[in-house]
Amino acid sequence: MAQIINGKEVAQKVRSEIAAEVENMKAKGIVPGLAVVIVGEDPASKVYVRNKKLACAEVGIYSEEYALPEKTSEEELLALIDRLNEKKEIHGILVQAPLPDGFDFKKVTERISPFKDVDAFHPYNVGKIMIGDFDFLPCTPAGVMELLKHYDISVEGKKCVVLGRSNIVGKPQAMLLLKENGTVTICHSRTKDLASITANADILVVAIGRGEFVKADMVKEGAVVIDVGMNRNKEGKLVGDVAFSEVSEKAAYITPVPGGVGPMTITMLLKNTLKAASLFGND
Ligand code: NAP
DSSP, rough: OEEEHHHHHHHHHHHHHHHHHEEEEEETTTEEEEEEEEEEEOHHHHHHHHHHHHHHHHHOOEEEEEEOTTTHHHHHHHHHHHHHOOOOOEEEEEOOOOTTTTTOOHHHHSSSSGGOOOOOOHHHHHHHHHHOSSSSOOOHHHHHHHHOOOOTOOOOTTTEEEEEOOOOTTHHHHHHHHHHTTTTEEEOOOOOSSHHTTTTTSEEEEOOTTTTTTOOOGGGGTOOOEEOOOEOOOTSEOOOOHHHHHHHHTTTEEEOOOSSHHHHHHHHHHHHHHHHHHHHOOO
């Protein structure tokens, strides 16, 4: 039976470290600040935004929420971003995805100052990740790396397989594993003979958005299995991309859903906000 990687516990530990650093910064006269912008009424997005605000309060980060109505124009949103880019109290800006139809998410992302881009979605920060010289890391892949570090799971020389190639999870995840000297393979929906590749992985990170897709026969005995997926099954229950009950019989380590990668994502957002304040706080 695999050891369960407890994301809640690690997130709590990292948050208390962040809270202590926030106190240090406040003593130096800098209060880290995050602005969260949401457009429209998407219920899941509203929950995410509320959780982000609560997490900020928990560690002493100042936060502002901008809840804009669905009919907001792209120009109005861009004008708000311009104001937040200039605002001294704000060190991080996050625009909650998805935006309503008609918005160009790429254009919106690129309007955020790269120095306040705590999601690390701006091409400037994406490029910095590519060359391994970064200030901010995208929150979910960074959370995965923090979990591996916490459980003393070394990446060096390991066969790492990342299932999924999205810009926010799969691709940056592969870059971070590579930076830690893993031998990385990226798989996607056009990959042929997928199971034979995943079954060779020492470390398997799955981010595809397909409930319980990865079965035991796709996993090597003793592998580390990190499940980023968040899906609702037919009964409405939250499940990952990995069939937890059967894969946990075979893996050495596994993240549960919920309680694995999820709690780390917001924690990494807090960490990025703190970093932005420490790097650019007085500018
Ligand atoms: P995405 O943008 O939809 O990308 C999914 C990726 O999976 C694509 O690269 C796609 O390949 C690949 N894929 C889909 N079906 C596949 C299949 N049958 N076989 C192989 N590859 C397949 O998703 P995402 O934003 O990366 O999110 C992935 C999952 O992680 C979702 O469940 C999401 O909810 C979850 N998530 C969780 C957190 C968290 O905090 N825990 C954060 C972000 C995302 P192609 O490129 O070929 O289409």
